Amino acid sequence: MSIRLDYTNMLADAIGEPCGISPNELDALRKPAQAIHQDLMQRREQGLLPFYDLPFDRVVLESVKQLGDQLAGRCSHFVVLGIGGSALGTLALFRALRPLYHNLLPAVERDGRPRLLILDNVDPAGFGEALDLLTPDETIFCVISKSGSTVETSCQLMIARHWLETALGDRWRDHLVVITDPESGSLRELAEREQLTSCAIPSGVGGRFSVLTPVGLLPLAVAGVDIDALLAGAAEMEERATRSDLLENPAYLNAALQVLSYRKGQHISVLMPYSDRLRDIADWYRQLWAESLGKRTALDGSRVHVGPTPVKALGTTDQHSQVQLYMEGPFDKVVTFLAVEDYGRDLVFPAFPGAGHLDYLSGRSMTELIQAEQQATAAALTSNGRPNCTLTLDRVSPQNVGGLVYLFEVQTLFAGGLFGVDPLDQPGVEEGKKYTYGLMDRPGFEDMKQRFESIVGGVTRRQL
Numbered sequence: 338m339s340i341r342l343d344y345t346n347m348l349a350d351a352i353g354e355p356c357g358i359s360p361n362e363l364d365a366l367r368k369p370a371q372a373i374h375q376d377l378m379q380r381r382e383q384g385l386l387p388f389y390d391l392p393f394d395r396v397v398l399e400s401v402k403q404l405g406d407q408l409a410g411r412c413s414h415f416v417v418l419g420i421g422g423s424a425l426g427t428l429a430l431f432r433a434l435r436p437l438y439h440n441l442l443p444a445v446e447r448d449g450r451p452r453l454l455i456l457d458n459v460d461p462a463g464f465g466e467a468l469d470l471l472t473p474d475e476t477i478f479c480v481i482s483k484s485g486s487t488v489e490t491s492c493q494l495m496i497a498r499h500w501l502e503t504a505l506g507d508r509w510r511d512h513l514v515v516i517t518d519p520e521s522g523s524l525r526e527l528a529e530r531e532q533l534t535s536c537a538i539p540s541g542v543g544g545r546f547s548v549l550t551p552v553g554l555l556p557l558a559v560a561g562v563d564i565d566a567l568l569a570g571a572a573e574m575e576e577r578a579t580r581s582d583l584l585e586n587p588a589y590l591n592a593a594l595q596v597l598s599y600r601k602g603q604h605i606s607v608l609m610p611y612s613d614r615l616r617d618i619a620d621w622y623r624q625l626w627a628e629s630l631g632k633r634t635a636l637d638g639s640r641v642h643v644g645p646t647p648v649k650a651l652g653t654t655d656q657h658s659q660v661q662l663y664m665e666g667p668f669d670k671v672v673t674f675l676a677v678e679d680y681g682r683d684l685v686f687p688a689f690p691g692a693g694h695l696d697y698l699s700g701r702s703m704t705e706l707i708q709a710e711q712q713a714t715a716a717a718l719t720s721n722g723r724p725n726c727t728l729t730l731d732r733v734s735p736q737n738v739g740g741l742v743y744l745f746e747v748q749t750l751f752a753g754g755l756f757g758v759d760p761l762d763q764p765g766v767e768e769g770k771k772y773t774y775g776l777m778d779r780p781g782f783e784d785m786k787q788r789f790e791s792i793v794g795g796v797t798r799r800q801l
């Protein structure tokens with residue numbers, strides 16, 4: 338595994354005031370960092386942070402691999418139904434670690450593996466069109482929900498089961514796999530009652546920290562991702578991400594830089610991979626960062642309303658869409674680049690006779706160009722006083738991606754400590770869910786319907 342963090346351009350030396358971080362400011366965080374570290378390690382010892390130990394669980398790894406092979410042999414399409422933490426990590430890692438056009442390739446070029454679809458919305462057009470393309474006999478649905486009660490996933494399940502049963506009768510059960518809490522929740526009950534194939538999400542691992550459980554591992558194994566190597570990379574990062582000294586630990590250091598930057602007014606945190614394969618890592622990271630750190634109440638009970646706003650960008654694409662704003666707009670952003678040294682292949686620019694203005698490119702390569710553009714954008718941001726740092730992967734390999742995921746997860750926990758909030762809850766999503774239940778006439782939520790009506794009806798609607 339090779340992942341390194343270059344944070345030169347976060348420091349006052351490089352970008353000056355007011356955004357640059359001074360060595361003293363970083364140094365001053367070392368002591369609080371020790372306290373947060375000890376607290377995390379203590380909670381890990383007590384079994385309260387089981388995600389730390391996921392990369393070492395050989396039993397789960399072996400059983401998931403076995404089940405993955407078996408399921409892969411029984412379908413041409415493996416379809417994940419889930420949302421948020423039950424979908425985004427799988428989506429990100431599938432894109433990173435299989436050929437970009439896996440689903441368009443003939444079976445032999447997919448190593449005989451099924452196509453993988455991840456349906457994470459209840460848009461009737463999107464869901465309906467996906468079903469139109471599928472054949473019940475050749476499809477296996479994998480329903481993933483930690484709570485077992487998420488309304489979007491439940492509704493997808495209702496439709497999928499009916500669709501299977503209509504075509505296959507009692508055999509619908511062979512085409513449905515469940516991943517949920519080991520004991521509680523209605524999805525677990527359903528799995529037991531109908532004797533469906535199922536896997537467990539270890540209790541204590543929240544959805545957005547669950548990609549290295551069967552939530553991500555099973556679909557990825559079915560699709561042919563090397564999950565051994567993925568977990569090995571995460572295990573290797575565990576050593577670095579549990580070092581006690583802030584300046585020795587890339588997860589702690591990156592969190593500290595982000596938090597110091599936030600305190601200086603950079604409330605928007607952009608993650609900008611220069612890699613199509615890493616594009617959806619930024620989507621997964623958005624949930625991790627937003628749900629974990631966006632909080633009204635601190636651990637001491639005070640109202641804080643904190644949280645960096647994570648933004649996803651893609652290099653070079655967004656240089657031609659967003660970078661104008663990052664360069665000259667408000668001083669409210671910190672950019673983290675994801676750079677890649679070896680893209681696994683390269684394309685050399687051939688000569689273009691008659692087009693003299695392109696001569697300077699002839700003989701150079703696409704890797705050189707994308708890397709030059711990343712470095713050029715970082716330099717331009719730096720010269721404009723904009724904080725930025727770069728995480729460089731030598732390759733987009735399962736080891737590196739496993740390491741990156743682990744790094745970001747620990748970084749998020751540690752940032753929660755620095756912000757003084759609980760990074761493991763998400764109380765702010767509940768109110769909207771309750772209004773939805775009210776609107777959908779779920780028993781017990783009648784009052785939410787009334788409250789919704791009083792909010793919506795309490796003001797004159799203005800529409801054009």
Ligand SMILES: O=P(O)(O)OC[C@H]1O[C@](O)(CO)[C@@H](O)[C@@H]1O
Pocket residue numbers: 420421422423481482483484485486487490544545628763766
């Ligand atoms: O896995 P579940 O329980 O269906 O939850 C899906 C997502 O919904 C949330 O609870 C937010 O509503 C996320 O934290 C979670 O990843």
